[in-house]
Amino acid sequence: MADGLAAGGVGTAHARPCTVDPMGLLADLVADGEVVVLSGAGLSTESGIPDYRGVNGRLRRSQPMTYQTFIGSAAARRRYWARSHLGWRHMAEARPNAGHHAVAELQRRGLVAGIITQNVDGLHQAAGARDVIELHGSLSRVRCLGCGERTPREVLDRRLREANPGWTARAGAVNPDGDVELSDEEIAGFRVVDCASCGGVLKPDVVFFGENVPRDRVAACLELAERAGLLLVLGSSLAVMSGYRLVRHAADHGIPIAIINQGPTRGDAHALVTIDARLGSALPRLLARLDAAW
Template identity: 60%
Template sequence: MRMRPTLSWTPAEKLPPGTTDLEPVADALRAGGVLVLSGAGISTESGIPDYRGEGGSLSRHTPMTYQDFTADAQARRRYWARSHLGWRTFGRARPNAGHRAVAAFGRHGRLAGVITQNVDRLHQAAGSEDVVELHGSLDRVVCLSCGDLSARRELAARLEQANAGFEPVAAAINPDGDADLTDEQVGDFRVMPCRACGGILKPDVVFFGETVPPQRVEHCRNLVREATSLLVLGSSLTVMSGLRFVRQAAQAGKPVLIVNRDPTRGDQHALTRVELPLGSALTTLAHRLDIPLDGQGTAEERPRG
């Protein structure tokens, strides 16, 4: 379950310090069977902000909760106005060097899989295959009444038509694709119902306070069981949805390696935490392993739905 976000967690003083030594990560990739667990930090170089790092959005923004979205029509209006505006920017984001490096590791047989906590589909756009989207994806929309799935671009077109002239200037775009708007800017924004049954539409993502589907969690647990090591990229591991896989790997005696600029909640379970920017760190690793970054992952990025 993704809990309501909080800034109350402070890393314990006894956690191991970070390092700039990439060799333990390189060794794991040489051995193969590495399972990647990525978080918002891998997408910051694509222009999508982090939740908690320096300048993270939680310092000024609380993401929508499932309870608020389902219970309050005005909250849904506010969410869809902000999300619609945010999608214009969010949907244009392109994979960065970190995404491309992960895709290259996969193409060259070094990975057991990729689990991402992100909802931006940038791993897939870079060329990664069989990515498990732990929290879903913003490019799909689901009806809460009939379960109908549709493409976000279709809803975006409907919202554009129904809200002609909606052109507020957002203070910022957030990791969940939500834009910061005032209630005055939201105004009387029109929300679209499900075309199939008239029900409430929701992005096909796991909101804070909502439960990750059990079958998805079990699939990820199986990936951890089959992997030889776990590589965490750009996640603070503050919420249990990702931290549980770190704990599982550590309990099984599998190396946990973290690349993140700031301390994480999983540091105590890690063999190492590398304090380097992800794009440059992963590019360095690819060069060290003689893995080219051209090809499927660096040509024209694949469409995201």
Template identity: 55%
Template sequence: MHPERLQQLVDLLRGRRLAVLTGAGCSTESGIPDYRGEGTRRRARNPIQYRAFVTDAAVRARYWARSTLGWPRFAKARPNPGHYALARLEQAGLLVGLITQNVDRLHHRAGSRRVLELHGSLATVRCLTCGHAIDRDAFQQWLLELNPGWSAHAAELAPDGDADLPDELTTRFRVPDCPRCGGILKPDVVFFGENVPRERVEAARRIVAAADVLLVAGSSLAVYSGYRFVLEAARQRKPIALVNLGPTRGDALATLRLEGRTGEVLPRLAAALTGRAFPERHVTEGLRRAG
């Protein structure tokens, strides 16, 4: 990260109301893999598809079998310096709102309050028929009770709280139905092939409309659900700043692009815009957890 490039970013954002859009790159430094990052590009991985989940019981069993192994590590992830920096900007009154494509609740844990979870949150499981909600930790215990000894399987954490596991091990995994109506239980997140609820999209658009500039942090913008807000900001002729490792789909529309890790760039940005040194404990704790 070049100091002069960071100064250009500070100059672009100073004195302006910010809308922030974050992606998986904000959470990789907390130990949560992404679909397109440095580590995952080396191995092909097909994310769960909405239609397959709702129509095929075997697909649901495979998903929950893997999720049961991945959830404990996912739930233990902690915010990194990038999350804390965005919370600091909000506390200083500089953020109109934060739109996140992540489903890990790390922005909330860092202290952010004006958060719109575009794709939902893995912290809740919801019935597709009656809407009954179950806390994911409670659901985890239910799954383990139905599948004794399952937690003994070893698996590598994968994106979105999933885990890598051979399909042949998941065929006998038992998945409960909704305790109220017997419907299908699904994590309260938007799967690939599923639409983001219209009211959520409109709320995100209002955040962009109320801001003077859009800052995109840690997203390749490969998925349209996030990229649409870059298009919206461009249509409104608002400056767009991108902070990411690697190219993004929105590079051609960017006013300024800075190559770097969000956990390194955002704390320096927050310190410059707020005039306050970033808490060293957040930096050291975040970097230790990321390592």
């Protein structure tokens, strides 16, 4: 896909066409360093993890679990854990793609000052990135709503296997939040386990739809955004307020913003550069431009 560009003053209400080379302009901005990356689901689609709102998004076909539903219904928790028990295996097998590796390489070169991800898949870290702020948490951990204890997902996976030795459900389509489609009959035969320490309700250590991001995490992200030399948005439509808030915050502080995403985003009007492209090809091209300049 050909790169597209919309350029204008930072924080302007309307972007306007520009004739400069967008990838070249982005390379110049990144070369100055102090880049803060904000990544979304579009960065992980090339690793086999679908998104809700992208080109092939499933938001209309699969409604994600909400915090209120999970907390309020034992039946909903059984449905979630049955579906997630199978879907977790798919997520655990996912591997970082060229886009993740490019972000890690930019950090290794000292150009990236911080990485904030809306993703819950851990692929930034698997690619070698350090000190990643997981805005929406991680599916690799489980939290007890009673005592607050956090345990590795592998521990829960083992306990669920032991509690459901004869359960033979097969995974259908994998959803963006790591669960799969299952029939009511398959879900009804699934047994949920509780916290091994206190017997409390277990929840994945992620921020569900309808749940607030912890305040200290939000504060850390806002501080990164306002100290950035460039806020680089990768693979996010910015439809969720937790991500869009960071773009608006950066714009309010006069921080230049660049966006690479397939399709338009809610933050385009604030961006100095927008590139419509797949991350797995665009980010290696960015590295090549930086190499050529050096």
